[in-house]
Amino acid sequence: MTALLADLLSLPLFIGGVFLGISGAVGVIRLPDFYTRLHAAGVTDTLSAGMILTAMMIQAGFTLVTVKLLLILIFLWYTSPVASHALARAAVHTGVPLPPQTDDERGQGDASSSN
Amino acid sequence: MFAAAAIGILVVMGLALVRAFLGPTVCDRILAVNMLGTKTVLLIAVLGFLGGRPDFLDIAIAYALINFIGVIAVLKFVERIGDSRSSPRPEDF
Numbered sequence: 001m002t003a004l005l006a007d008l009l010s011l012p013l014f015i016g017g018v019f020l021g022i023s024g025a026v027g028v029i030r031l032p033d034f035y036t037r038l039h040a041a042g043v044t045d046t047l048s049a050g051m052i053l054t055a056m057m058i059q060a061g062f063t064l065v066t067v068k069l070l071l072i073l074i075f076l077w078y079t080s081p082v083a084s085h086a087l088a089r090a091a092v093h094t095g096v097p098l099p100p101q102t103d104d105e106r107g108q109g110d111a112s113s114s115n
Numbered sequence: 116m117f118a119a120a121a122i123g124i125l126v127v128m129g130l131a132l133v134r135a136f137l138g139p140t141v142c143d144r145i146l147a148v149n150m151l152g153t154k155t156v157l158l159i160a161v162l163g164f165l166g167g168r169p170d171f172l173d174i175a176i177a178y179a180l181i182n183f184i185g186v187i188a189v190l191k192f193v194e195r196i197g198d199s200r201s202s203p204r205p206e207d208f
Contacts, residue, residue: 007116010116011116014116014119014120017120017123018119018120018123018124018127021123021124021127021154022123022126022127022130024127025126025127025130025131025134025150026130028130028131028134028146028147028150029130029133029134029137034140034142034143034146037134037143037146038146041146041147041149041150044127044150044153044154045149045150045153048127049153049156049157052120052124052157052160052161053157053160055120056160056161056164059164060164060169063169064169065169065172068169068172068173068175068176069160069172071176072156072160072172072175072176072179075176075179075180075183076153076156076179079179079183080149080153082183082187083149083183083186083187083190086186086187086190087142087145087146087149087186087190089190089194090142090145090190090193090194091140091142093194094140094141094142094193094194096140096142
């Protein structure tokens with residue numbers, strides 16, 4: 001009975017995790033600018049990994065394996081934002097061009113600088 | 116189910132590799148490699164489950180640690196080149 005329940009719980013999590021991973025990866029390829037790609041990569045690193053790892057945790061039940069999976073999950077959730085931030089900082093410092101400002105942003109830019 | 120997840124993760128790694136080849140700037144490539152590393156951690160964990168060997172998870176933990184340190188090291192390296200080009204260093208005077 002619990003095996004069935006575990007399968008029922010972990011299947012949608014697996015599907016969700018793989019779907020988020022693929023959509024994030026497509027986002028990393030198709031998005032026009034580096035900083036937007038960084039956002040898409042952030043999705044795949046945290047939530048997709050989180051879903052797949054929780055699905056495996058449900059499958060593993062209350063064993064040492066679940067503790068290790070929890071360690072991986074917590075580590076990934078802490079380090080991938082730090083890595084993304086360091087990456088964005090390095091990109092700004094090495095001069096990766098920012099996206100061209102849209103009209104309303106430029107409008108606000110002039111308004112704030114003029115008054 | 117695990118096999119399907121492993122195939123899905125492989126597809127994501129393939130897409131990340133495409134960005135690694137296409138990436139105009141070096142930061143795009145680092146982004147793709149960072150994503151690849153995270154997905155490798157997941158792939159190792161899933162394959163550990165698939166093969167019924169729970170000790171794969173130790174490899175996955177080690178890989179996650181090393182991947183993070185590697186990305187930060189490369190970024191320190193990339194950022195240092197950026198600084199030397201933009202800001203003058205002591206030996207320039």
